[in-house]
Amino acid sequence: MTSFPVRLAPLIGAVALAGFAHAQTAPQYAELPSETPAEFRAPDAGFNYVKRTVMIPMRDGTKLNTIIIVPKGVQNAPILLTRTPYDASSLVNHADSADLETILTGYDNAADVIAGEGYIRVVQDVRGKYGSEGDYVMNRPLHGPLNPTPVDHSTDTYDTIEWLTKNVPETNGRVGIIGISYDGFLPLMALVNPHPALKVAVPMNPMVDGWKGDDWFHNGAFRQINMSYMLEQVVTRANTAKWPVTNYDDYDMYLRAGSAGALGRERGLEQSGFWNKVVAHPAYDAFWQQQAMDTILARQPVTVPTLLVHSYWDAEDIYGAVAVWKAIKPHDTENKVFLSLGPWSHGGAIGDGATLGALKFGSDTALYWRQQVLKPFLARYLKGDERVPAIPTVTAFETGTNKWRSLPAWPSGAVEPVALRLAANQKAQLGGAADAKGYDEYVSDPAKPVPFRQRPIPPYGYDEAKGQTWPRWLVDDQREASGRTDVATFVSDLLTAPVKISGEPVAHLVASTSGTDSDWVVKLIDVYPDQVGSQPALGGYQLMVAGDIFRGRYREGFDKPKALAPNKALAYRIELPTANHVFLPGHRIMVQVQSSWFPLYDRNPQTFVPNIFFAQPGDYRKATQRIYHSSYVELPLVKAAQ
Template sequence: MKKTFRPGMACAVVAMTMAPVAIAQTTAKVERVAPVAAGDIPSTFTPVRDGFDYVKREVMIPMRDGVKLHTVIVVPKGATHAPMMLDRTPYSASKLTKRGEGGPLLAQILFPAYAELAQHGYIIVAQDVRGKYGSGGDYVMNRPVRGSLNPTKVDHSTDAYDTIAWLVKNVHESNGRVGTIGTSYDGFTALMSLVDPNPALKASVPMNPMVDVWKGDDWFHNGAFRQEMMSYVYGQTAKKDSGEDWFALHYDDYDTFMHAGSAGAFGASMGMQQLPFWKRLSQHPAYDAFWQGQAVDTILAKAPLTVPTLLVDSQWDQEDIYGAPSVWRALKGKPGDDNLHLVLGPWYHGEENSDGSKLGALDWGSDTGKWFRQNVMIPFLDAHLKDGAPAADTARVTAYVTGTNEWARLPDWPVADATTPLYLAAGGTLALDHAPTSGAAFDEYISDPAKPVTYRERPNQAPYVKGSTWHSWLVDDQRFAAARPDVLVYTSAPLDKPLHIAGRPRADLFASTSGTDSDWVVKLIDVYPDIVPDKPEMGGYQLAVSMDILRGRYRDDAANPTAIPAGKVVEYKLPLTDIDHVFLPGHRLMVQVQSSWFPLYDRNPQTFVPNIFFAQPSDYHAATQRVFHAPGQASAVYLPVQP
């Protein structure tokens, strides 16, 4: 019988005919897969690091009280008998040993100073201080030494001691010698390692250390509160990982703090009453036993210095300009001071760790940071930490002379005492050496807390926000302030020869106020010639080389404030900041005097109140300020002129 096909029938027949074969083939290829019984992350994983020039290890080091501190150890590949440099930080040991995305090279994970040390054969050790990031225990801001302010059995000195003991025993690539190093807070912990030091501690490099936070470092300057540091307090103490964001209510901190009123009111608006350290800070506005007991220079002066120490100071340090020179002054002439060395560089806070070629509008013409590290720091450390290294020819003091822009080796610091008077004279002039004998007895201005003098041109961005140039404000052109009616300006004639100052200038003001409290700000300034041919933008530039603030209530006794007698001439003595600088021929000297420096410092209400942190709006009053230059009341800035 003949079959009749419909469209598509052939395909169907073929498919039916082939189906058993296809099924058989498919079945033959199927593999049995075990069910997923666990996660995809192995219990241990060892990464391959053959192309890396370092080995990194993370450990938890036990302290004497059982608390364990998170520590990162970076060992250069192939290192043996290597010295160790220890940095104890509240800013994350993990971040300190991983820059950006990291990478296989030391220079990719460490900032320049530490990368250079590691490339030179040093093991880098970074440790989270207790209570921060990966470490156990409680965090206390600038934890005091054991005693009346710290009833526990541990402090930064014991933690450093115990850490060094563990490292010497457990890091098999080391030679058993350890140095401590660090900048800012880490400079403070480096100094604390010198208190009852571990015998294996053979050298220390404290850079820009926090030393006395009431007299001249982070929290106060001579009693005036540095309210721009409130964001730092908030960030450091609100959370263990410093992860609580600080949100200012305005782009310009001038507006932020003016809107709030007092620093205490602003703190309350940000919820800072929840922070124990903020409460302690705001409850101790005077230099009482709380601050005196934490002054590291005083603590170190109680015993001989047994560890070779290289103190590093930045001459335009916007945060801890007081610390290193104060330790130098406290220890020199004491037993063990042959172990003490000082470096003064032309840097902002911590700039010595990276490229030090420029600072704001200033160009030094070479990388001063690298010069310091290669010619001073590394040879100093090698001499004390490396096996068989030659003795270092480390100068007693190494200072960068700004103006002439050159390094100098000095036998001591200061080179000169502040004994040469620069008198404030009538008509806005300055008289070097001789007191004014004629002219008006005083100059005056109105200081109004409702319109305070800013510390830099507005807008005043918060220090640590993106785009802020906080690091360079100390070298800002001061013409913005000189133009204000509430700033007194005194200027010399152009110099016909260089004037070299090397030390710590001191202001001696004879002044009166119509109020009962007052701040006094004094700036010593180098005024550039009107025309600078090779750098036209520097024509007339007003470069502050040394300046500071004094809260008048502490003029007689820093621990016991008293009201200023209204309308009475009072003498105020204000040490300025250390500087090694040459005023060049054709330049002029300038002194500016004002009574506010806002919002860096909180406003003085100019009415005596028990605690300025909590001044009320009704306490703020304008006052008439007078600066005298009459016989017997000759205001002056005393200069340390190098012979």
């Protein structure tokens, strides 16, 4: 760098100051007016609805962005509310259209029912997201030990309904709340100290218990596939930060990273308060227990008519709806709690329900449900039209036979637990005596974990155009796993009569590991005949009817992680998701057992460490796994025809 002589510095400074003064007094450029209006008011001539956007104040002064859509000409109409962390404006702007049903087509909107029945549609951003003020907390807990503030989703819903009933002149003062997933968790929150004007709740595929069986863990195994969601949902108000895709195959990305904790650090997740809570609470401690909505709602009878909606092949929240049903139905003395179970993926009840992956159901099951269950339910309880007959207590689609069943309870019928034994020679045997000595054996290698679906595994997402088929992976053909040497497979003889199950299969596994920790995955599978004339692609198809994972360290208690005794046969009880299925004659029943489901769940190092998020490369070791023939899957067998 060239330096000026010292004697020239004052002169240079004076010149600079003179130039600055000249710049301040020189004429300015003429102003060029902006072509963007301060506020654009879209003409709505020819529209069949009127849209209003308001900021509704909560009791602490925080204002929540709320979009109100009123069908033109309606009077004394009920309100159907959805609260969401997923951008209220996007939920009601699915197309530039003058038609109400067209703009509502998409996530959380049963558009044909909402538009066709004249409901006032209201969608609101929860506090801290998108257009709403305030701070965002994932699944914000109720006021209490985990939330010292006076506000939560229960109070925010109450305050929102209070404002709507007083400030929407077209309403009859009756409000319902509906939503899917996180938006399905929010109707459950609304049932806690509900507003008197709340007349109906429809929680669809709701998040209920993030540790036991919904989004974050399943029986202690961490669902690391959701790490991208955790980052994108929490670290910015409008989800502007994106999870980088570094590999074509997600299997490679997660394996390269090592532990979930290492990947989290690599991606900056430690900046997220929620991620730090998850990492700090790998066991089912008070943090998770106090947020479990089934436990919360079981404390008092539900006073609002509630329709719980469950999907048999829900890749996100397969636990929640049925868990809430089991918790609150025994206290339902006025028959206000209803359950629907359908052959759908997550949120599939608002889409096309004729197919799911390779499966064809012979009719649009979702359309049937919307027209025959949701529509009359809303009309009776939200419109107050008692001329509409009450829906059955339980409406359950029966897979295998592809029939809808109207039932008085769930499970229903003469259900008898029958053991499907994991016997010698890789046989699955209905009934009979147990073999107390024999076992099948495989080696589980964390360096080569069992993929949860056929590779390459696309990134987590919902964009079919990008190959993101995540929502339907639970109906993938399981032959990819049954051919591996690190998966124990047991198959029944050819069925000569139908075998119907209704309820939750329970795996009673007796197993040992040469390590000091282990995961156990159990899958109940319907094996199709080698040839299916009506649909050749289903020849020999292995359809998972129910499956789940269990982290071995929690064998003695979900809140008490404990090392496993090496090479000792130990008993495990693993509850599988609800099924309503008929194994048809000519089919077989299969059970698969394995010790990884990757990268859906993080790898168990198979060496006990205090916190698997912080497992080191040297902790991951091969283990010899034995599945003893005293193991069985308890099938909820229906003996009498319904």
